Amino acid sequence: xxxxxxxxxxxxxxxxxxxxxxxxxxxxxxxxxxxxxxxxxxxxxxxxxxxxxxxxxxxxxxxxxxxxxxxxxxxxxxxxxxxxxxxxxxxxxxxxxxxxxxxxxxxxxxxxxxxxxxxxxxxxxxxxxxxxxxxxxxxxxxxxxxxxxxxxxxxxxxxxxxxxxxxxxxxxxxxxxxxxxxxxxxxxxxxxxxxxxxxxxxxxxxxxxxxxxxxxxxxxxxxxxxxxxxxxxxxxxxxxxxxxxxx
Numbered sequence: 001x002x003x004x005x006x007x008x009x010x011x012x013x014x015x016x017x018x019x020x021x022x023x024x025x026x027x028x029x030x031x032x033x034x035x036x037x038x039x040x041x042x043x044x045x046x047x048x049x050x051x052x053x054x055x056x057x058x059x060x061x062x063x064x065x066x067x068x069x070x071x072x073x074x075x076x077x078x079x080x081x082x083x084x085x086x087x088x089x090x091x092x093x094x095x096x097x098x099x100x101x102x103x104x105x106x107x108x109x110x111x112x113x114x115x116x117x118x119x120x121x122x123x124x125x126x127x128x129x130x131x132x133x134x135x136x137x138x139x140x141x142x143x144x145x146x147x148x149x150x151x152x153x154x155x156x157x158x159x160x161x162x163x164x165x166x167x168x169x170x171x172x173x174x175x176x177x178x179x180x181x182x183x184x185x186x187x188x189x190x191x192x193x194x195x196x197x198x199x200x201x202x203x204x205x206x207x208x209x210x211x212x213x214x215x216x217x218x219x220x221x222x223x224x225x226x227x228x229x230x231x232x233x234x235x236x237x238x239x240x241x242x243x244x245x246x247x
Contacts, residue, residue, distance in 0.1 A: 016233040018056045023226030025049035030220035057104040060097065067093040081140045089133035092126040099123035121212070128208035131201050138198040141244075145187035145194065196232045197244040203229035 029045040032038040067090055074086035099122045106114040188195040203225035209215040210222060236243040 013234065013237045015056055015060065016230050016237055018052050020227055020230035020234065022049050022052040022056065023223045023230060025052065026219050027223030027227060030218065030223055054107065057100070060100060064094060064097040064101065067097055082137050085133045085137035089130045092130040096123050096126040096130060099126065124208045124211040128205065128212060131205040131208065134201045135205065138194065138201060141194055142184065142187055145191055146183045149183055149186050193242050193244040196236060196242055200229045200232040
């Protein structure tokens with residue numbers, strides 16, 4: 001109960017919670033759209049989704065500052081690849097949140113002379129770049145973990161009696177794939193924060209891929225991806241030790 005209280009008291013936590021509600025509405029709306037007798041429910045879900053989306057923008061107004069601070073921190077990362085990926089990703093997040101704030105100003109009517117579609121495209125583009133760079137960083141981290149586990153396995157095999165009967169040539173490709181998948185599974189199981197971060201980024205990128213026309217999807221897939229990503233986000237807010245960190 002104490003964990004839940006601390007979680008709801010944080011702006012980030014409230015944003016993740018509202019985000020989960022928003023994408024749940026999107027997913028349910030997609031599932032019910034084909035039902036002939038569910039028009040009223042679909043309309044209510046659509047209105048709720050729109051209201052929650054607008055409300056979430058209040059929680060994101062200070063995210064420009066957070067993104068700038070994250071950029072300053074990522075510059076100090078010792079490893080070159082994560083440093084480049086995170087720094088450029090955070091710079092894109094800064095631009096994304098600036099675009100998002102301008103869209104919010106337009107939506108509340110403070111400034112009417114704003115090209116909504118143009119700013120929405122810019123926001124989606126920089127959000128996509130940020131997520132893509134984060135995925136590259138995740139792949140890099142996974143490859144490091146897989147290499148470490150493979151080295152540990154090789155050391156153990158050297159200390160064990162050797163079996164001189166090698167595998168058949170026809171089975172080599174299958175064994176390579178099995179070994180790769182096993183290494184991947186062990187790497188992610190050993191590092192839950194890395195698994196959560198990878199899942200979150202892969203789920204999040206579905207939305208900008210659709211908005212930019214790179215890979216067209218539907219509201220059901222985007223809603224499911226957004227819901228999964230929001231759940232991961234709530235976990236990392238409630239349990240900071242589950243958040244991926246790079247020294």
